[in-house]
Amino acid sequence: MRLVCMLLCVPLWAMAQVDPEYVVPKKNPYATPADVRNGQNLFMGQCARCHGSKGEGGLGAVLAQPRLRRAPDDESLFILIRDGIKGTEMPAGYALDTRETWQLAAYVRGLGRLTPETVPGDPKRGQDLYRTKGRCAQCHIVGGQGGSLGPELTDVGSRRSATYLRAALLDPESALPKGFLQVRLVTKEGARITGLRLNEDVVSIQVKDLNGGVHSFIKGDLKELQRDTGKSPMPSLRGTLSPSEVDDLVAYLVSLRGNQ
């Protein structure tokens, strides 16, 4: 029995990530220049595709900023890289051991000392466009105000890069959040509804319509149910706003950093 376990358990143990008994120290114990270099290699392999090679952000949060919202100190940064952030695209560290997790943390901290990305455009004018011509508040919440069809934007500037935000405005369908699905359906009575799928199981589907109303249907009762994979109800701003107005709007979104 012992022998079997030695043969089977050792490789399993070696694959396991951080030891669950590990008491996370307050300060990063692996932060020498060599650790940072190794952290950089790991980052390029596992993190850069979402966070950008210099931490400038993309699908993932902007890491090149002096203070990370969810990881203000070394200990919380270690835990975040180890466990990921539930309910977001941020995954738990894949096959990283304790030392590697710390080396990544050391590299991420260093990114915060780089100069942040500068964006053209005037955030003040962007804020006006957001309220007026853009009609963004119809579908988005900032600081508790607005409609809830689209994702909340209160802290979007610390979650997404300027490049990503620009693409989200000009080509909304280029950047659909995880799990996002637009559906179109026709009820038994002949009413047509376009909206976002909230939940679906074998029997029923819950949908939020474009005005924010929530509906639940038995799928067997529907005349039609169409899934618009890759489609977004958000209108593109191409043509509606001038290039300099788009710059202003992006500058405004970049300035939305939540309660920092």
Ligand code: HEC
């Ligand atoms: C599949 C995309 C993806 C990958 C891969 C990914 N992340 Fe993330 N990460 C995200 C997203 C999205 C967020 C923002 C989550 C939120 O707060 O809504 C995030 C957030 C973070 C944060 C918190 C930022 C803050 O402002 O507090 C850190 C730190 C971080 N990631 C580090 C890493 C590291 C290190 C790796 C590689 C081991 C990594 N991420 C891999 C998508 C990703």
Ligand code: HEC
């Ligand atoms: C008809 C509703 C609607 C309107 C109007 C609208 N949006 Fe959206 N927006 C959405 C939906 C739904 C999504 C999520 C799907 C997607 O990414 O296209 C979204 C996504 C976004 C994202 C990406 C968020 C993320 O975390 O990935 C940004 C940024 C955004 N909208 C900004 C704006 C701005 C700025 C305006 C005003 C010019 C605006 N939206 C107008 C519905 C809307």
